[in-house]
Amino acid sequence: IIKRKGRDVYVGQENRANALLQEGTPEAMRKCLRLYPLSNASDTAALELANSLMKAFAPEDATTLLQVALEENPDRARGAELQAMLALCYDASGERLRARLLAARLLRENPEGKLNVDGASRSFKDILKPLAEGGEDGDAKEALPRLPQQLTELWARRWDVGGFTRLPEQPVMAPIPRIYVGERNRLGNQLLALNAQDGTPDWSQEVAVTVTDLHRTRRGTLFVQGQGFALYDDNGNEQWSLPSGGTPDPVSLRGGMLVFGTRYYYRGTEQYMVRITAIDADTGGEVWKTSLPANSTRWIEQSPAGVLIMTTADETSLTLLNTENGEVLKTVELKSMGRVTVRPMVFDDRVMVVDRDGKMHVFSTESLSPVSEFETKIRFPTRFERVGDDLLVVGLTGAGRFAAKDGKVVWRLDYDDNVVVTAQVVLDEALVLATRTPGSAGQISGYDLETGKPTFKYAIKRQNESDRIDLQNAAAFKGGVVVAFSDNRIISGRMQLWGFRMVVLNADGSERYSWEHEADASPLFMQLAVIDDYIALTCDNTTFGFGHKD
DSSP states (O other): OHHHHOGGGGHHHHHHHHHHHHHOOHHHHHHHHHHOTTSHHHHHHHHHHHHHHHHTTOHHHHHHHHHHHHHHOTTOTTHHHHHHHHHHHHHHTTOHHHHHHHHHHHHHHOTTOEEEETTEEEEHHHHHHHHHHOOSOTTSOOOOOOOOSSOEEEEEEEOOTTOEEEOOOOOSOOSSOEEEEEEEETTEEEEEEEETTTOOEEEEEEESSOEEEEEEETTEEEEEETTEEEEEOTTSOEEEEEEOSSOOOSEEEETTEEEEEEEEEETTTTEEEEEEEEEETTTOOEEEEEEEEOSEEEEEEEETTEEEEEEESSSEEEEEEOTTTOOEEEEEEOGGGOOOOSOOEEETTEEEEEOTTSEEEEEETTTOOEEEEEEOOOOSEEEEEEETTEEEEEESSEEEEEETTTOOEEEEEEOOTTOEEEEEEEOSSEEEEEEEOTTSOOEEEEEETTTOOEEEEEEOOOSSTTOEEEEEEEEEETTEEEEEEEEEEEETTEEEEEEEEEEEEETTSOEEEEEEEEOTTSOSOOEEEEETTEEEEEETTEEEEEEOOO
C-alpha cells in the first residue's frame, strides 16, 4: 500500500514511531522496531540499538537484531546503513568472510555512502574498506623471523629407509614454536608438528598425500596437500578437510577466504580448463567456483576490487572475478607481453606486471584497463617486491628499484657478463645476492635498499681450491640471512658430494653461526625453513633443528 499510494497513508504510524524514538530508551526503541517496522524511525532505532549492543560487547545480539530488521523490511530507507552496521557486527563476531563479502558489495554499490549513528557520521570507505581488503591473514606480508645471537644444533630426526620428508615454508609466528612437515614412512603419509626445541612430535595425523604448503589462520594451521586441504588446531584436531579435485596451485588466502586453481580437461569442448574455487577458510564451506579456458593458472590475488587471476593458454590473460560469486567481470589478453617469468603484484589500485624483457605494464584493478608502462631494463626477472612506495625488481641481468607512480629509476645495478646469480633475498633494509663466476666458490653481497650501494661482501669459503660449492637454499631473518650449500670435492679422483654446509650471516656480512655435515652417500637434496628463534634444515635423509639451547 505504501509503495502504491505513498508514505502519506502511514503518517499516523510514523508519528507514533517518532514519538517512541524521541524517548531515547532501549525499551522505547525496541517497541518502535517491533510495532512500526515499516517506519523510517525504526531504521534509526535499529541502528542505535545495534550500536549500543556493539559497545556492550554483544556483537552476536546486534547481528541478530539487524538481520531480523532487514528481513522484515528489505526496502528500508536506510538499508545501506543497516547493512554497513551488519558488516561491522559480522567482523566483531568473528565472521570475517561474511563481513568482507558484504563490505565489498556495499562499497561497490554505495561508494559515497555514510553511516550516521550515535551523533557521528563515518564514510563507508573509512569503515568498510579495511573489511573488504580482508585484513592480515595467511598471504599478508609477515614480519621477518628473529634468530638468537647464539645458535647450535638442537636435534636430528633421521628419515625411515626409503622415506621422505617435505619441509614447506613455515609460518613465522605461532603460539607454540613448531616445525610442520609432511613425512612419508613405513606407516604411510603423515603430517607432523615437531617441537622446535627437541624435534619430538607434538602431534601427528595420517593423510592420503603429503603436504606441499601451509598457512597460518586464526583457527590453526591450514595444510595444502597434493589433492586438497586440511585445517588443524594447535592440538592436532582436524577442523575440516576438503578434496580439491586436482593439485591446488596457486593458492591465495586472505580475509578468511581461500581461493585456488586446479586444471582439468573438458571433453565437451576438447580443451583444457582451469577451475577457480573459493572456500571459507574457517569452515571449509564452498563459496563459489568458476571455470576459465586456459592451460594453467599462474597467479591469484585477492583485492578490494575482486579476485585477480593470471592464466596462460595461447596468450597470457588477466581476469577479474567478483569476490562474492566468482562472476567474470573483465578479461584482457596480454598479447604483446611475451612470457611472464615472475608473479604480478597488486599495488594499491593498480596491477603491476613485469614481462621477461623488463617492461612494466600497469593496469587498473577495477577495470583492467592499461594505465601506463615503463622500462626497467631488468631482463628475465626472478623476484618482484614492493619496497615502500617503490618497486624492487631482481633479474638475471641486474636489479633495481623504481618509483611505482612513474617508473623513475631510484637505483639500478647491472651484473658483470660472467656472473651467475644463484639466490636473491630481501631483508628489511638490504638486498642480498648470491653470485658465482666460473672457477670461483662465489660470494654473497649486500646492497642498501635505499641507495643500491654495496654494504658487504662475503666470500664463500671452501676447503680446497678445486672444491665446488653450490648454493641450494637461502632464507631471510630480521638482521641477516641463512644460506645452505652442497659441498662437492674431488674424492678418489672424481668430483662428488662431500657433504652439506649452512652459514648464518648478519646484515653486515659477519658470520653468526656456521655448520657442516659430511655425507658422501647422500642424495643432493636440501630444504630450509626459518621461524622465530629456530631453523629447520633437511639433508642426508635427516631433518635438523637449530636454535638456542636453554
